[in-house]
Structure formats: structure tokens, C-alpha cells
Amino acid sequence: MALRRTLLSSLAACAAGAVLAPLAHAQADYPNRPLRLIVPFGAGGSTDMVARLLADKMGQVLGKPIVVENRGGAGGSIGADAIAKAAPDGYTIGMATVSTHGANPAIMAKLPYSATKDFAPITNVMSVPSVFVVHSSVPAKTMPEFIALAKASPGKYTFASPGTGSLGHANIENFMNLAGIDLLHIPYKGAGQAINDALAGQVSAMTDNLPSTLPHIKSGKLRPLAVLALKRSEVLPDVPTYAELGYPGMGDGGWFGLVAPAGTPPAIIAKLNAAAHKVMAMPDYLEKQKGISGESMGNTPAEFGKQITAAIERYTAVAKRANIRID
Numbered sequence: 001m002a003l004r005r006t007l008l009s010s011l012a013a014c015a016a017g018a019v020l021a022p023l024a025h026a027q028a029d030y031p032n033r034p035l036r037l038i039v040p041f042g043a044g045g046s047t048d049m050v051a052r053l054l055a056d057k058m059g060q061v062l063g064k065p066i067v068v069e070n071r072g073g074a075g076g077s078i079g080a081d082a083i084a085k086a087a088p089d090g091y092t093i094g095m096a097t098v099s100t101h102g103a104n105p106a107i108m109a110k111l112p113y114s115a116t117k118d119f120a121p122i123t124n125v126m127s128v129p130s131v132f133v134v135h136s137s138v139p140a141k142t143m144p145e146f147i148a149l150a151k152a153s154p155g156k157y158t159f160a161s162p163g164t165g166s167l168g169h170a171n172i173e174n175f176m177n178l179a180g181i182d183l184l185h186i187p188y189k190g191a192g193q194a195i196n197d198a199l200a201g202q203v204s205a206m207t208d209n210l211p212s213t214l215p216h217i218k219s220g221k222l223r224p225l226a227v228l229a230l231k232r233s234e235v236l237p238d239v240p241t242y243a244e245l246g247y248p249g250m251g252d253g254g255w256f257g258l259v260a261p262a263g264t265p266p267a268i269i270a271k272l273n274a275a276a277h278k279v280m281a282m283p284d285y286l287e288k289q290k291g292i293s294g295e296s297m298g299n300t301p302a303e304f305g306k307q308i309t310a311a312i313e314r315y316t317a318v319a320k321r322a323n324i325r326i327d
Helices: 002-028 046-062 074-084 099-107 143-152 167-179 191-200 210-218 266-279 283-291 301-322
Strands: 035-039 066-070 092-097 119-128 130-135 158-161 184-187 205-209 222-228 254-261
Touching: 035 046, 035 074, 046 066, 046 092, 046 119, 046 210, 046 254, 046 266, 046 283, 074 092, 074 099, 074 254, 092 099, 092 119, 099 167, 099 301, 119 266, 119 301, 130 167, 130 191, 130 210, 143 222, 158 167, 158 191, 167 184, 167 205, 167 301, 191 205, 191 210, 205 210, 210 222, 254 266, 254 301, 266 301
Parallel strands: 035 066, 035 092, 158 184, 158 205
Antiparallel strands: 092 254, 119 254, 130 205, 130 222
């Protein structure tokens, strides 16, 4: 009986070794073919710009090209779901944003993925400020002046968003609660339509990523009153952050990070994290990052996971207070 147990144990060990050996070799040989980087938004936006800059440089570090694939729709949830359901082999990774891994889990009741369970965080990569702007016809030069106008005439001033439940909607709802003002929400079908009406003066205010808004600020059509970021933007040094204005509850701004499907081997996650950090130290990458008003946010997988959890908690509280829910 003892001999039989010994033989069975030996056979089991051999079988396990036969399975684990190829896996170990595959991880040591990783990557041996091109990678796919899913961007859960359309081409040309801030997430896409960050992804393409990162993919180019990370491909050089890893020795294999990284092909960017745009999978937009439903506020980023379609692309995020595609990342979550991909094979956890390290050859499909994706971009995570405050929308896909913060606002959406808090607002969308039927989200097809779990932002905390279906992904393996790799690293946060970059923060890009968003900016609160008003049309040039609004008689307010500063945020305190705008707040005073809004308090004097509740519901008179309007704000545009890319849609009900969008990050832009949630951020301004949060600000209205913190500042004690009442603005009329005008939802649009996308950021493009929202900014067009903001430029035309059809709406009083909106918030959007700084890179897409900056040309209109420079033209004088839109006036910046606050930036949502950890610190002031170099391109708008005279515009205070929400925290400086007394509203730290607005959070630390938008970020763009890398995630993989849950179950991706830790050794592969570590290799991707190291590659991303090498990129974030490259002078030419940093120069291009500056061109889109970005700032490096590299951290560990565990730290990035905590940022995701914190974003979900913040927007869950916002959604509850403002009664924002998409069924």
C-alpha cells in the first residue's frame, strides 16, 4: 500500500511537472509574439493618445510590437468587457480609466464586468487634467464669481456633458453638491456635440479633458475656471485646482492605466509593469507626454488596484447623492 501511494504521488508530481514546465517556459519566453492593447474609446481621444504613445515605446522595450485596438461604446464598458474576457496570457492588455474603473461601476447597474474582480492591475501610467470652462459670455472670471452667479440664480446656468451617467456628468454633479449650487444638466450624445454647443454659447459650462479643450481656451471662446488634477497645469498656470479652491472632494483628476484580464500570471504582470516604468523614464516619451498635458503616475499593481477601489468608492457616493443610475 505504501509503495502504491509512493507511485501515485510520483505520477502526480510528473503530471504536474508536465503541465507547469510549458507554462514556466512560456512565461520566461514572454513575449514571443505581438501584443494587443484594447482602448475602450474611439480613436483620437485622450485615452487613445496615451495608449498609442505608450504602445510604441513599450513595444520597443519588450521587443515585440503592441497593436492598438479601439473598442469604443457605452462609456467605455464595451472595450473594458473585451479586456476582461480575453485570454489571461499576457497578449491582450487594455487601458483602464476613471470612467471604466470608477464612474461606470458606480453608475451602470448592468455593467458586464467587475472592475475589481475581472482585471489584474499592471500600473497607473498617466494623469491628464480635466478643466471646468464657461463660455466667454458668462460674466465670471473666476470660480468664486461663477459660484456666486449660480447661487443667485439657481437653475439659470447650464452645463453640458457627453451623456447622462458619463464621467463629465458625475464630476459636475459632485461639484454642485460640494459648492451648493444648482446648474441645469444638458446631456449630449458624445463629447463632440457637447463641446460644439459650449463653443456656440448654447450651454454655459462644461468639463472636459484639457488636451481637447485647450485650443478653445487659447482662442478665447472658453474661459477656464478650475482644473481637476493634483497640481496646477503647466499650460494653465493661473488656473487653480479644485483642491486649492476648497473642494478636495473632487478627487485627483483623470488617470489612464494598464490592466490585464484576471488570472494573468504574476510574472507577466511584473514584466509589463517593469516595461511601462522604463518607458515612463524615457526623455522623448516625457516630452510627448508634456504635449498632451500629462504627468507620469507609475506605481505597483497593488497600488493601482487601491486607486481603482478608491475611484469606485468616490463615484458611488456621488451617484447616490445625485441619484445617477443607468439601468
